[in-house]
Amino acid sequence: MYALVDCNNFFVSCERAFRPDLEGKAVVVLSNNDGCVVSRSNEAKAMGIKMGTPFFQLDKYTRNGLLIPFSSNYTLYGDLSARVMSILAEESDHLEIYSIDEAFFTLEGLTLEDLEAHCRALVARIRQWVGIPVSIGIAPTKTLAKLASHFAKKYKGYRGVCLMETEQKRRKALGMVPVTEVWGIGRRLGPKLQSKGIKTALDLADKKRDWIDEELHKPGLCTWLELNGEVAVEEEEHEARKSICTSRSFATMLSRYEELRERVSDFAASCARKLRSEGTAARKVTTFIWTNRFREDLQQYYPSATICLPRAENSNQEVVGAALQALKSIYRPDVLYKKAGVIVHDILPQEEASQVLFDEGDPVLREKEAVLSALMDRAHGDPRLGDLRLAVQRKGHYAEGIRREHCSPLYTTSLDEIIKVY
DNA sequence: TCTGGGGTCCTAGGACCC
């Protein structure tokens, strides 16, 4: 049996962990730039606020205090997530962290009854030790465990844990779940299935295999097998990431090359830093720039370009250099840009990066670049060392100019804040 | 005025090989 732990309304719950006065109130957490709603308390859901709603459309609620907004504070959420996961790691056999607020695990050698009791105890412990409410679903496959966790979250009677162990329970549950809520059925497939008369998860599970092969192909087949109790979703291999992306929307639209160059340099330096922190290097660097897709009155342009490097790199100089070379090839002066980003891919472990047959680079220069990047890494996040960056990058932090008007303190990771709280 | 960011996998089609 697989268990899925899901933190309820995770980002909102993180904010509430240090603000018990927000319990029972409508709270939302916003995306970067205070753009869209990405997490909602039950009260906010009950008000009809949908996931992804643009924040400016919620003025009517925030102005009279009916809704309390927070800018996203990923440092806080990452830290609380790590605390939840560390409890799970101690209390389960095979923990697979699936996202910042979800994890699968198995428990060997327990009866179903003991398994359920153990999970109840976990829910209580995480709530008490970290302050985060979680739900746990238990079922023979991951897809079914996901559905079980929805039930555990939705119905108080489960007291946080829903066990879906019999065929009878499986069929009853699937019959109650709209097909659009099944893991693996997204915004394209959902409506397509509905138009063919498939309304519930059970309707899908009861289709013939040939029909699934024909209409849904491989990913859909996995979902179908799992709904029918057959394990088909494998554990994700958590080796090195295959690509790393840093991108941002701008508070205002930009047109000048020099402004885009500053932003793209920042994004590229951020990608390079992430590569170094993972001990990897990348052979390809892609830069993309986007116009504002909501402004139908303006010209639209979504170009991207990829530079293939002779060898895998992770220094700020090399990655920024490649990103700017790509930018130069796609930039047009007559357009207003709203967003840009840099992606590094074709990623190798750093040790393998140097194994190339014809390396025409200058080894002395390469060594200097590595030393300088290491210095920049030390300066990063250390206020005593100040801001250390390439001259093409922006003055100040790259997050500057991004709207973040409702941010909570770094309760758990900033010494100043910890002293203030305690 | 204001509309997020970061990933993975699959598939089809093109370019290339013999």
Add this chain to the structure above:
DNA sequence: TCTGGGGTCCTAGGACCC
């Protein structure tokens, strides 16, 4: 006029996830 068959690899785009 007639113009093969069987592969691999890469890429772009689409679908999905959180």
